[in-house]
Amino acid sequence: MQIDFLAKKKMPYCPGCGHHASNLNLAKALEKSGYNLLDVIIVSDIGCSGLIDENMACHTVHGLHGRVVALATGIAYALANKNKKVIAIQGDGGATIGLQHLLVAARRNVNMTLLVLNNNVYGMTGGQLSGLSNTSLKEKILHDEAYYPPFDITEMAYQSGAVYASKIMAKGEFSDKLGEAIKTEGFSVVEIIGPCPAYAYNSIKEMMELGYEEKVLTNTRPFVAPQFYERSSLFDSKNAIERQFSAKISNKLSILLGGSAGEGVQLAADLLAQAGLSCGLNNTKKGEYPITVGTGFSLAEVIMSNDPIYYTGIEKADVAIVTSQDGWEMVKSRVNEFTKLFVDETIDTGTVDYGVKLPFREKVGRKSAVLCAIAYWMSHSGVVPVDALVKTFAGHKHEEKLLEAVNTGISM
Amino acid sequence: MVEEKEKTKWVMTDGSELIIESLVRAGANAYVNYPITPSNWLNAFALKRFPFFMPAPDEITTLQWLCGMAAAGKIPVTATSFPGYALMIETMNEVYMMELPMVIILVQRLGPSTGSATVGAEGDLLVMNGTISGGFQFPVFSISSFEDCWNIPPKALKTAVELRTPVVILTSKEMIMTSRSFDLEKLHAVEPVKMKYFTGEAPYKPYKPNEDLIPEFLPVGNEQHQVRINSSTHDHAGMIKKATPEAIGNSLRLQEKIEKHIDSYSIYTFIEAPESETLIVTYGITSEACRESVCRCGKSGKGVSLLILNTLIPLPKFVIETMNSYRNVIVIEENSQANLVRYIYGVNLPTNVKKMNAFGRMITPSEIMKEIASCR
Ligand code: SF4
Ligand SMILES: [Mg+2]
Numbered sequence: 001m002q003i004d005f006l007a008k009k010k011m012p013y014c015p016g017c018g019h020h021a022s023n024l025n026l027a028k029a030l031e032k033s034g035y036n037l038l039d040v041i042i043v044s045d046i047g048c049s050g051l052i053d054e055n056m057a058c059h060t061v062h063g064l065h066g067r068v069v070a071l072a073t074g075i076a077y078a079l080a081n082k083n084k085k086v087i088a089i090q091g092d093g094g095a096t097i098g099l100q101h102l103l104v105a106a107r108r109n110v111n112m113t114l115l116v117l118n119n120n121v122y123g124m125t126g127g128q129l130s131g132l133s134n135t136s137l138k139e140k141i142l143h144d145e146a147y148y149p150p151f152d153i154t155e156m157a158y159q160s161g162a163v164y165a166s167k168i169m170a171k172g173e174f175s176d177k178l179g180e181a182i183k184t185e186g187f188s189v190v191e192i193i194g195p196c197p198a199y200a201y202n203s204i205k206e207m208m209e210l211g212y213e214e215k216v217l218t219n220t221r222p223f224v225a226p227q228f229y230e231r232s233s234l235f236d237s238k239n240a241i242e243r244q245f246s247a248k249i250s251n252k253l254s255i256l257l258g259g260s261a262g263e264g265v266q267l268a269a270d271l272l273a274q275a276g277l278s279c280g281l282n283n284t285k286k287g288e289y290p291i292t293v294g295t296g297f298s299l300a301e302v303i304m305s306n307d308p309i310y311y312t313g314i315e316k317a318d319v320a321i322v323t324s325q326d327g328w329e330m331v332k333s334r335v336n337e338f339t340k341l342f343v344d345e346t347i348d349t350g351t352v353d354y355g356v357k358l359p360f361r362e363k364v365g366r367k368s369a370v371l372c373a374i375a376y377w378m379s380h381s382g383v384v385p386v387d388a389l390v391k392t393f394a395g396h397k398h399e400e401k402l403l404e405a406v407n408t409g410i411s412m
Numbered sequence: 413m414v415e416e417k418e419k420t421k422w423v424m425t426d427g428s429e430l431i432i433e434s435l436v437r438a439g440a441n442a443y444v445n446y447p448i449t450p451s452n453w454l455n456a457f458a459l460k461r462f463p464f465f466m467p468a469p470d471e472i473t474t475l476q477w478l479c480g481m482a483a484a485g486k487i488p489v490t491a492t493s494f495p496g497y498a499l500m501i502e503t504m505n506e507v508y509m510m511e512l513p514m515v516i517i518l519v520q521r522l523g524p525s526t527g528s529a530t531v532g533a534e535g536d537l538l539v540m541n542g543t544i545s546g547g548f549q550f551p552v553f554s555i556s557s558f559e560d561c562w563n564i565p566p567k568a569l570k571t572a573v574e575l576r577t578p579v580v581i582l583t584s585k586e587m588i589m590t591s592r593s594f595d596l597e598k599l600h601a602v603e604p605v606k607m608k609y610f611t612g613e614a615p616y617k618p619y620k621p622n623e624d625l626i627p628e629f630l631p632v633g634n635e636q637h638q639v640r641i642n643s644s645t646h647d648h649a650g651m652i653k654k655a656t657p658e659a660i661g662n663s664l665r666l667q668e669k670i671e672k673h674i675d676s677y678s679i680y681t682f683i684e685a686p687e688s689e690t691l692i693v694t695y696g697i698t699s700e701a702c703r704e705s706v707c708r709c710g711k712s713g714k715g716v717s718l719l720i721l722n723t724l725i726p727l728p729k730f731v732i733e734t735m736n737s738y739r740n741v742i743v744i745e746e747n748s749q750a751n752l753v754r755y756i757y758g759v760n761l762p763t764n765v766k767k768m769n770a771f772g773r774m775i776t777p778s779e780i781m782k783e784i785a786s787c788r
Contacts, residue, residue: 041632043480046644053640054651059632061483061641062652063476064506070473074480077466078442079633101476104469228441228463234433235596240421270591273424277593285424286590291449291530310557310704312590313774 003037005030007057013048016203018170018194022117023052026087028175030058033182035085043072045090045098048123048196052089066090066097069105069114076112077226085182086112093122095153096131102153106160106187109223113181114189116153119196127199134210137200157189158217166216170194171204180216186223245388247279252305253383254314256334258327259370261289261298265327268370269300271402275388276304284312288330297326304384321377322347323360323369340381342373358412368405375409386410421596427561427588428453430599431517431581435489436461437602438566439573440515442481442488444474446496449529450585451519454491462489471496475503475514482512483641485607485631487573491517494536495526504543504578506643508550508666511619511627513572515565520584520696522772531772532585534696535747540580541725541755548667551575551677552725555583556699558592564679564722566602571677573605575669576626582724584746586697586774610637619662620648625669671726678728685715690787691738693731695721698746698775705780716784727756735765740787744768746775 005027013019030040040058044050046065053060063071072088079086095102095116102114120137122128129141131151138146158165163186168177170192181188193212195201201210255272259265266287273285281304290296301314320335322328323344332352335341341355345362349355358376360369378386386406393402432454443462445455446469459465464486468474471492478488492500497518507514518540522531540552553568555561565581572579610616610628616637619627627648632639640650645659653659683706694702699720706718719734721727735741735756741764743753748771753761761767768775768783 036635038635038638039633053642057638059634059639060650061480061510061632062646063479063643064502067472067476067503067506070476071480071483074477074482075484075632076480077464077477078481078484078486078631081633084633100469101473104473226464226466231436231461231463233437234429234457234461235421235423238421238423238425238596240423241593243420243422270424273591273593277422277424281593283424283593284590285592286586288530309592310700310707311774311777312586312592312700313776315776315778 003031005037005040005057007055011055012051014198016195016197017048018119018192018196018204019049019051019117021170022115022192022194023055025173025175025178026115027056029178029182032175032179033085039083040085040087041075043068043075043086043088045094046124047091047093049089049091049094049117066094067101068094069098069101072112073101073105073110076110080225080228082111082185082225087182088112088114090114090116091123092116092118092120092130092132099131099151102157102189103160106157106162106189109161109163109186109221111186111223111225113184115178116189116191118153118191118193119200121196121200123196123199127196136210154189154191154215154217158219161219161221162187162189163219163221164188164216167191167193167212168214169204169208169212171208186221241274241277243278243280245279245385247276247281247304247384249281249304249306249383251307252303252309254316254318255302255304256314256317256320256331257300257302257370258320258322258324258331259298260324260326260366261293261295262367263298263324263370264367265298265300265370268374269302271371271389271392272374273302274392275384276302278388278391279384281305282307282309284309286312297330299327299330319377321370321373323373324366340377342377344369344373363412364405364408368401371402372405372409375406376412379410419597423594423596424591425594425596426453426591427555427558427583429457430558430561431565431588432457432461434562434602435515435565435569437604438569439605440487440489440569442478442486444468444477444488444490446471446474446492448493448496450521450589451491451493451517453589454517454519458489471499472503475500475507478514479503479507479510479512482507482514483510483632487513487569487605487607489515489517491519493519493521493529494523494539497536497539501543505545507578508544508548509643510641511576511666512578513576514578515569515572515581516578517581517583519588520582528772530585532697532774533746533772534582534584534698535749535751536582537724537751537755540582549670549725550577551579551670551723553579553581553679554695554722554724555581555587556695556720556722558594560722561587562599567677567679570605573607574626575673576629577670582696584697617648618650619646621665621669625665625672674726674728677723678730679722680728680730681720681722682734683718685710685717688715688717689739690784691717691719691735691741692744692780692784693719693721693735693741693752694744695724695752696746698744701775701777701780702744704777705784708777708781709784724752732756739764741765742768742783742787744775744780746770
């Protein structure tokens with residue numbers, strides 16, 4: 001049975017408009033393609049080329065100016081079905097504003113066909129030049145623009161990886177040329193050169209003189225359909241922390257850890273928070289570091305509390321452990337004489353004359369200094385048992401090194 | 413008799429992990445991302461959890477891909493921050509007009525412009541209310557606690573699917589990048605959202621509303637009925653129309669449906685202190701500092717009432733009624749321009765309402781205590 005892809009016979013375009021021929025040839029190509037009506041999704045842009053929806057009897061989606069390739073990409077990804085055909089249609093204006101979407105879809109080899117109806121102008125807004133406008137037209141409309149050659153969208157799509165890219169003139173019967181693109185698996189594009197009698201060239205005959213070269217460019221590459229995976233819960237890989245120790249804190253303890261990037265500050269803070277949790281406490285932990293995570297300070301805040309913690313900021317640190325000058329610069333304004341302060345002896349603490357200064361870095365190296373200092377504080381204060389801390393890194397790939405840091409801290 | 417031990421699973425987790433896990437359990441199945449600080453933890457978890465995850469080359473593409481996926485029946489999610497959201501605004505209008513479900517998690521940061529990527533701030537509420545041309549609204553939720561990271565996203569997703577609308581969840585760095593001790597066994601079970609498809613007789617009109625003012629959905633590519641999805645002004649058939657009564661009515665319905673169902677997605681917490689003449693109104697990250705302050709006030713015997721908003725747009729009726737009934741209302745939020753106050757009252761601040769704001773830092777419980785004391 002012959003399927004009629006056209007929803008109506010009367011087209012909305014101006015007399016002599018190239019879109020008319022493109023629309024009819026597309027319908028014909030689809031009729032010959034073997035696709036059923038409801039297997040085809042036409043996705044159209046803003047502009048005169050976007051008037052195509054209402055003429056088509058298949059599914060239609062009408063989007064924003066220039067975004068149609070990206071919109072169609074989403075549809076093709078979601079369907080992930082070789083038996084469905086997604087066809088995007090835009091003009092040369094849409095292709096200009098949405099150039100990146102086109103190149104990306106070609107690079108990703110999205111399973112869709114794009115028709116670029118290139119009539120050299122923005123028709124709907126009154127005949128402005130696009131990135132695809134021909135030099136001769138520019139000389140007429142805006143002379144200085146003639147210095148800049150147009151994009152060759154067919155070449156660009158091909159260079160970006162389109163499996164099938166062709167440039168054709170909207171002359172006579174060209175449904176088979178569209179059919180070649182439509183039957184392609186992966187990304188195909190056809191640039192159709194046609195007239196806009198309202199603002200640019202009057203006829204295809206006139207455009208034949210412009211030097212456009214019809215061509216077909218193909219890349220051989222495998223089509224890989226996007227995948228939808230069954231994935232397991234994020235919680236499955238989380239190990240439960242057993243609440244087997246007990247801590248001696250009256251209410252809430254706010255701890256600041258300061259060091260430098262790459263010195264294990266965040267890991268130490270994570271372990272400290274886990275140790276708190278294994279004592280049945282409520283804990284929060286957050287980190288702060290520059291955007292360039294590999295350099296500069298590294299700051300961590302840990303709160304331990306018997307009561308639920310609401311506000312997770314630290315107004316005043318109860319304990320501050322600082323093992324590098326970078327870290328100190330971040331911490332110094334957040335401590336006072338009530339803070340239990342532990343700093344590495346290499347740090348210049350300026351006018352701050354309280355706190356304990358010890359050679360953590362020298363004893364265990366810069367990467368373990370924070371953990372060593374934490375162990376020192378824990379063992380001397382007895383607030384949280386060191387065993388709770390040791391338990392947190394059982395089985396860790398650097399367990400030995402971490403243990404050495406803790407033991408050194410205890411013995412200092 | 414042996415006492416049965418309560419089952420627990422204590423872990424350290426963070427808001428990002430809870431948000432992503434809860435969304436997938438609720439039925440979200442496609443995630444597209446363009447990286448932007450401070451939303452990256454969400455993206456990292458989404459990569460491990462979502463059935464479909466793809467990196468896009470920019471935020472316009474991100475939302476376009478998601479829009480296409482939603483048109484074909486997926487339930488999509490992305491996360492971004494203001495600079496990314498700014499690029500998404502045209503497509504937000506498209507998704508709204510097409511009536512497609514989508515969840516955007518907006519992790520706020522300090523602006524204006526690129527501002528400071530790693531400095532927390534919550535100043536995007538007015539952008540939410542001004543996203544859709546013509547002042548139309550879509551539901552906007554805010555996460556105000558760790559538990560909300562689990563409870564709000566499924567509610568937002570359900571609202572997006574049932575109302576066929578994009579929704580935004582507002583949050584900020586401190587909420588989603590702070591880890592906490594948490595018993596996973598205490599989490600509520602998440603009900604997966606069911607997509608309801610049109611099952612009636614032909615002809616199918618993709619934008620013909622039912623009595624709930626919501627058109628019944630069919631994805632493009634289905635083999636039963638032709639679907640026309642349209643971002644321009646359109647009639648019930650999904651055909652472009654100018655100002656015909658049917659097309660104008662269709663556009664006006666978009667706001668009407670959001671308002672009609674407000675009770676089904678109005679979420680707030682009201683902690684009433686008997687005899688208190690002071691009410692604190694807040695949302696987002698500041699809620700935690702307010703909770704702490706209100707607890708401290710309660711312990712000292714001078715209770716203060718607290719209203720924490722989770723549904724910000726449209727504003728639940730209860731909010732205004734409650735604010736009007738107190739002698740002193742302090743609206744506390746982490747932005748300099750008092751977004752919530754301006755959203756509710758414009759430039760005409762009632763005499764019983766005070767604003768308290770901070771820019772580029774969290775508001776502390778001590779500051780809030782001082783403000784409360786000054787009202788007495
Ligand atoms: S303005 Fe130009 S492109 Fe648009 S319909 Fe008329 S002739 Fe065709
Ligand atoms: Mg054009």
